[in-house]
Amino acid sequence: MTPSLEARSLSLVRDGNIVLDDVSFTVAPGEVYALLGGNGAGKSTTLLTFLGFLQPSGGTVLVGGREVAADIEAARAQIAYLPEAASLYGHLDAYENLGYFLDLAGRKVTRAAIDAALDQVGLPHAARTRRMQAFSKGMRQKTAIALALLRDTPILLLDEPTSGLDPVAIDEFHDMVKALAAAGRTVLMVTHDVYGACQVADRVGLLRGGRLVGSFEAAQGGRIDTETVHAAFAEREAA
Numbered sequence: 001m002t003p004s005l006e007a008r009s010l011s012l013v014r015d016g017n018i019v020l021d022d023v024s025f026t027v028a029p030g031e032v033y034a035l036l037g038g039n040g041a042g043k044s045t046t047l048l049t050f051l052g053f054l055q056p057s058g059g060t061v062l063v064g065g066r067e068v069a070a071d072i073e074a075a076r077a078q079i080a081y082l083p084e085a086a087s088l089y090g091h092l093d094a095y096e097n098l099g100y101f102l103d104l105a106g107r108k109v110t111r112a113a114i115d116a117a118l119d120q121v122g123l124p125h126a127a128r129t130r131r132m133q134a135f136s137k138g139m140r141q142k143t144a145i146a147l148a149l150l151r152d153t154p155i156l157l158l159d160e161p162t163s164g165l166d167p168v169a170i171d172e173f174h175d176m177v178k179a180l181a182a183a184g185r186t187v188l189m190v191t192h193d194v195y196g197a198c199q200v201a202d203r204v205g206l207l208r209g210g211r212l213v214g215s216f217e218a219a220q221g222g223r224i225d226t227e228t229v230h231a232a233f234a235e236r237e238a239a
Helices: 043-050 072-077 094-104 111-121 137-150 167-182 194-200 226-238
Strands: 005-014 017-027 032-036 058-063 079-082 155-159 186-191 203-208 211-217
Touching (some): 043 058, 167 186, 211 226
Parallel strands (some): 079 155
Antiparallel strands (some): 203 211
């Protein structure tokens, strides 16, 4: 089976600094893969290479078996991207923001479909007609997650997706990601949250200083052992 996403010996140098160094991994259709690491590990940079916003200095990245550099627009058409700090307009409400950005993406959706997505992420009905500037960080994040879902692409790239969410919303988000994967979506998420990564991912890659220094996989029908990953994460961060 062709991987939905693949990094092959991916390297990237910016301003003379090595940001990514020989990173290789695959993400299969219907799989949740988490890149775990601290600040500056190269997690977000990795996502941007799959979107074609950053060009590798060495190696390559592939979407659906095709090199991103060969057709950036075709790669992006398969991906919904949730940045850590989503750009939403403060003077617009949730419906207006979603409608505007979906129009930009060439997606025509009904009000009912938007409501269904907002129900899925748990944004209260009463909040949906309020201007975004009155939203908490968690409410803005829920709106941004709904936008990613409404793009209806086979691949989701998620950058610190639970940032700003309360514990209940985080658990609901993890359940939603698992359901999306079960329905065939491919999810690549980057996070510094060891517990969250182990809860939701089928596999976890540990990234430090631009290098993939560890890999962890769930036993069949189980979860990745949090203590093992946490010990490796703490060891690498202290190194």
